[in-house]
């Protein structure tokens with residue numbers, strides 16, 4: 001195993017929690033618990049629907065039977081029940097992380113949809129965090145997406161570390177998150193983002209798995225999507241600024257919460273990114289729409305605007321804190337809504353969704 005990442009210290013304050021014990025030693029692990037706790041509070045969710053100006057074009061005569069409509073598709077070579085991904089969230093030392101990831105994994109398996117796991121940087125400094133990411137036994141047939149912050153490669157993360165994570169977790173796809181907005185609010189955050197495109201090129205060259213680049217609620221602008229596509233990135237998850245706000249989350253733990261509050265909705269709205277994305281310039285890259293996707297109607301609008309998949313984070317976290325069954329129910333609801341919306345616009349296959357099925361009402 002290669003070099004180990006040195007934990008950055010934070011000025012995080014301990015906050016009382018009813019459900020999660022954030023007092024466990026180690027700044028990185030404690031921060032992860034604090035993040036979970038903060039995400040229980042709905043004020044960190046912007047609840048902005050940037051898809052609202054778009055209406056789906058209702059077909060009074062859809063000329064298709066509801067039973068014929070299928071949300072099925074493909075992800076990384078697997079058949080999937082719907083173009084829906086459980087977004088990367090968590091993992092760490094402790095039962096909370098194990099329970100959440102196992103519930104998400106069980107849910108993903110029952111739903112037959114891909115599963116993103118949270119940042120695995122914690123595995124490098126905490127051996128006992130590994131078990132929280134080892135969910136293959138409960139999700140043997142779904143595609144699993146690993147996760148690391150790209151900026152960590154400017155703070156001691158090595159390619160050998162990445163390879164060790166692949167050997168340990170056995171993911172199918174390797175995710176790298178971009179989170180400049182979050183790091184800029186976090187006390188002691190990793191804010192040196194210089195040279196990371198070059199670093200990403202090296203990772204693409206070295207990593208044996210398909211590469212999935214994602215934001216964390218700040219959004220990826222169309223120009224960067226094209227650049228990532230040209231570099232050979234396989235999946236780009238735009239994660240726009242409609243849902244969970246990492247500025248709001250980090251602001252809570254900052255000595256000066258006003259900056260986090262001011263930048264709470266900084267970033268690019270999810271629908272704006274999709275509307276301005278020219279897919280012909282994006283080559284073969286698959287686009288994932290996320291950031292504030294809360295129902296299947298928004299999901300179908302995102303797919304009609306050109307996304308290949310949608311991904312959802314916070315609602316699945318809330319469900320996973322309850323049970324695997326709650327994860328299944330949350331996923332089934334979104335899929336049912338997608339299915340119904342496809343029927344109502346007269347489409348029986350996901351690939352048939354396109355911009356002509358949307359009415360723009362400014």
Ligand SMILES: Cc1cc2nc3c(=O)[nH]c(=O)nc-3n(C[C@H](O)[C@H](O)[C@H](O)COP(=O)(O)O)c2cc1C
Pocket residue numbers: 035036039087088089090117118119147176177214215216217239242243244290291292293311312313314315317
């Ligand atoms: C509790 C929590 C933890 C998260 N941790 C990570 C992470 O480790 N890596 C990552 O790439 N994104 C992480 N995210 C960001 C999500 O993957 C997603 O991009 C963002 O929350 C926007 O989606 P949403 O509005 O559906 O929540 C996390 C989100 C939540 C709610």
